[in-house]
Amino acid sequence: MANYEEKLLKAIDEDIRSNAQMVVDLVNKETENLREDQLSFYKEGLKRETETYLDTELHDLRTYAATKSSQIKLDTKKKLLELRSSLVNELFDGLKKDLIEFTKSDEYITYLSKKLDEIDVKNGYFMVRENDVEKMSKLLKDKNLNNDVKVGYFAIGGFVYVDEENKKEYSCLLDEKRKEAEDYFRNHCEFRIDEEGK
Secondary structure: OHHHHHHHHHHHHHHHHHHHHHHHHHHHHHHHHHHHHHHHHHHHHHHHHHHHHHHHHHHHHHHHHHHHHHHHHHHHHHHHHHHHHHHHHHHHHHHHHHHHHHOOOHHHHHHHHHHHHOOOOOOOEEEEOHHHHHHHHHHHHHOOOOOOEEEOOOOOOOOEEEEOOOOEEEEOOHHHHHHHHHHHHHHHOOOOOOOOOO
16 A cells, blocks of 8 residues: 555656646746747837937938038039139230230221221310320321310220210220120130039
């Protein structure tokens, strides 16, 4: 009988141990599932946070790049406009010097003569630079004209014919022609900068 009791106790012990191991395995499995679920939840949250952060960084980089690009385009336009202005000023400063030299040549007398032929001279008077009074007086005499020659204060040369009686004035001042050419050039030259900075 003692043997039977021992076998019974042994069977009960084995059954308890077997059930206990099954419970331990079940608890371990549940714990592992909970751990995996928690890790998945944290991984997903971290992934979303990382994507949001990267999207924000990318947006900031794009904004910075666009701003920098616009600034570079504006700086380039400014430099090109400054260069254009400098070149135009240099060109027309050189032209002014050339015109001053021109007024010292025989071609200048020819120029004045041709301009005199273009106007209908009546009872008006001529205004010229002080150093052109003698030249203009001689030209008028050569064309059988007896008009007065007065001194005007002009930057380069040429003349102004004033006929007060007929309310007419004719100007062929070289500095006016130079300024007209400069204005025309500045407004019509092919060097332009459009909105894209091309």
